[in-house]
Amino acid sequence: MVETTIEPLDKKISALRVSPAQHLHGAFVDAGVTGAFGVRLREEQFLTMVGLRVAVGSPDRARLAKIVGAELPARCGEVATGHDVVVLWLSPDEFLVISQSVAGSTLVSYLRAGLSEGGAAAVVDLSANRTTLRLEGPSAQAVLEKGCPLDLHPRVFAPGTAVATNIGRVPVILWKVDLDSYRILPRSSYADYLGRWLVDAMAEFKVLGSG
Amino acid sequence: MILISCPDCGPRDETEFHYGGQAHVPYPEDPSALSDEEWGRYLFYRENTKGIFAERWVHSAGCRKWFNVLRDTVTYRIAAVYRNGEPRPSLDGDPQ
Numbered sequence: 278m279v280e281t282t283i284e285p286l287d288k289k290i291s292a293l294r295v296s297p298a299q300h301l302h303g304a305f306v307d308a309g310v311t312g313a314f315g316v317r318l319r320e321e322q323f324l325t326m327v328g329l330r331v332a333v334g335s336p337d338r339a340r341l342a343k344i345v346g347a348e349l350p351a352r353c354g355e356v357a358t359g360h361d362v363v364v365l366w367l368s369p370d371e372f373l374v375i376s377q378s379v380a381g382s383t384l385v386s387y388l389r390a391g392l393s394e395g396g397a398a399a400v401v402d403l404s405a406n407r408t409t410l411r412l413e414g415p416s417a418q419a420v421l422e423k424g425c426p427l428d429l430h431p432r433v434f435a436p437g438t439a440v441a442t443n444i445g446r447v448p449v450i451l452w453k454v455d456l457d458s459y460r461i462l463p464r465s466s467y468a469d470y471l472g473r474w475l476v477d478a479m480a481e482f483k484v485l486g487s488g
Numbered sequence: 489m490i491l492i493s494c495p496d497c498g499p500r501d502e503t504e505f506h507y508g509g510q511a512h513v514p515y516p517e518d519p520s521a522l523s524d525e526e527w528g529r530y531l532f533y534r535e536n537t538k539g540i541f542a543e544r545w546v547h548s549a550g551c552r553k554w555f556n557v558l559r560d561t562v563t564y565r566i567a568a569v570y571r572n573g574e575p576r577p578s579l580d581g582d583p584q
């Protein structure tokens with residue numbers, strides 16, 4: 278008999294995970310532009326995302342605020358920063374809770390503890406629903422402006438704002454993390470198309486940068 | 489392209505929305521009591537207004553909420569935006 282060691286299932290699964298834009302990693306690196314017209318693209322893999330729906334005026338909101346460590350965002354664009362999580366406003370009764378450090382199942386059980394029995398609320402692990410593309414650099418805004426109907430001028434779209442919109446016809450959540458730094462959250466099945474669309478939109482800045 | 493002000497998200501391009509037809513068409517109290525003709529009228533018969541028309545829109549690329557709009561079908565000018573469940577606002581010069 279041969280001794281076999283059994284790896285824990287979750288460890289084995291995380292080693293096997295493939296992110297929605299993983300096959301584009303090389304293309305993203307090659308598309309990067311440095312200098313005054315610089316813009317870079319990469320995928321941030323496997324962020325934890327939990328969908329939270331809770332009715333307007335529900336007493337659960339105060340309990341959830343205590344759990345996440347911040348008031349739930351009150352209006353379009355608002356991003357609330359809590360303990361190890363950020364909460365994005367998606368609609369008056371819908372939020373996306375994002376974490377880099379807390380696992381989906383853990384975050385779900387924390388948040389569910391904030392819901393009262395029989396209340397009209399939902400907490401669902403949506404980590405596999407979307408992936409995260411990070412677009413950074415002085416030309417990032419110009420790249421997005423090629424395919425986004427929003428006014429992206431910093432006067433209107435300030436750092437620390439996140440909105441649901443379209444980029445290159447793909448429905449996304451566009452989150453301006455910092456000046457010249459954006460997180461773009463497309464649904465996983467659109468990651469390939471949007472990744473290639475962004476690479477194409479970045480190409481002209483390579484020419485500008487080298488000239 | 490028209491610019492539509494979502495009650496929750498503010499002004500966005502028309503491409504972020506989908507059209508939902510005439511507003512304020514009540515669902516029948518007891519659909520099973522309707523004749524085929526009455527049910528057909530509920531399902532398929534709508535106003536064909538020239539001028540200010542109350543219509544439904546959904547902000548499908550944003551907050552995914554339905555709301556109502558008063559839009560002039562001749563000029564495309566949007567005269568008012570109001571939430572679901574709110575009564576139709578009256579406008580100056582509104583024929584009704």
Ligand SMILES: [Zn+2]
Pocket residue numbers: 494495496497498547550551552553
């Ligand atoms: Zn909206």
